[in-house]
Amino acid sequence: MSQIGPYVPLLLNGLLITLALTACGMALALVVAFTAGLARMSPRRLLRWPAGAFVEVFRGTSMLVQLFWLFFALPFFGIQLTPFAAGVLALGLNEGAYAAEIVRGSINSLPRGQHEAAAALSMSSAHKMRRILLPQAIPVMLPSFGNVLIDLLKNTSLVSLVTVADLTFRAQMVRSSTGATTAVFGTILVMYFVVSYLLSLGRGWLERRVAPDRIAPKRTGLAGAVQG
Template identity: 70%
Template sequence: MSAIIDYAPLLWQGLLTTIMVAILGGGLCLVVAFAAGTARLSSHRIVRWPAAVFVETFRGTSLIVQMFWFFYALPFFGIQLHPLTAAVLALGLNEGAYAAEVVRGAISSRPRGQTEACIALGMTPALRLRRIIIPQSIPAMLPPLGNVMVDLLKNTSLVSLVTVADLTFRAQMIRSTTGETTAIFLTILVMYFVLSSLLALLTAWLERRFALDRKAKSIKENVRELTKVGPL
């Protein structure tokens, strides 16, 4: 335990780096998920096929290989990425490929009648996605997207392989210096568990919030309809 107390500042710095990588990677993941997920539903093959190739490529290959490719292989083609940039790109694109299927599945599960009604009202595909379909699909997306974000957080431990000084990287440094193994890795295990639990709580809160919003809107719509009908 003395090693943990002595090296607490190093672990704190690693924790902050882990959180930063998770936030940046998660943001990229969501952007990629909605872009690729909606593109896979496009009626145009020139949009749908590249999105499908991207999703299957990043889902079908190892995250470690992708991370090594961004950091170690791209310099042979004249592209040198900062370790943090390579790590965020690999995490965001890999998890975004999985999340894209979540988005696609949630949107596809919407009743066909809603799309037909939007077409009858003259809405463009982009407008009906933005105003009608995606907002109504978000509650169905939240639980699996929450799982993707937890998985992304846990996979941040791999960024130490491309020299990003995250929590796992700092723990390995302390272990090589002090020889402590059990106490150090038990400590970071608890840290990862706490972060994952916080993400799960945030997801559950968002689910409840969207459920309450939908219930409130439903009540308002019912009151509006009763007002139109008037007293019997």
């Protein structure tokens, strides 16, 4: 371990890049998830079919291939992305495709009576979604979204293959300089685990904050929408 001591600041700088990738990728994944997930529930085929195709393509192909395509193939179409931008896009689009099914499944899992009562009150689809369905579905989504976030963190290591100087890329540099393969990769293994564990704790805290028994006094769902 003493061999890599002088390189710890370099690894910490790489960790900051990894955290930035995770934050930006998750922000994009959430936008993609709600956009594609809600579009897949639309009665309009012009929205439902493209959203379904997007989800199936990005879930059915390798994230690594998607990353290479965004970074190496897009320039042939006149679009040049920076390594960081290509990494964020690949992470956000791929994880967003998985999260879109979380959004769709969580909303569909709500009691059918919520939909029927909103229809009886002549609520528009947008009003029903905003005031009734989403406030109840989001707490259901949180555990799965937490898993997506941790999976996204681990997948950030792939962006080192397109020269993003993240934690894995810096570890490769240190290994090449010192030859301390076991120490270097053991160190970053612990670093990834610590960050994942902290994210899990944050997810648990957020779940407790928005648990149904805590938000019940705020009258979410149909009662809250009617009174609002």
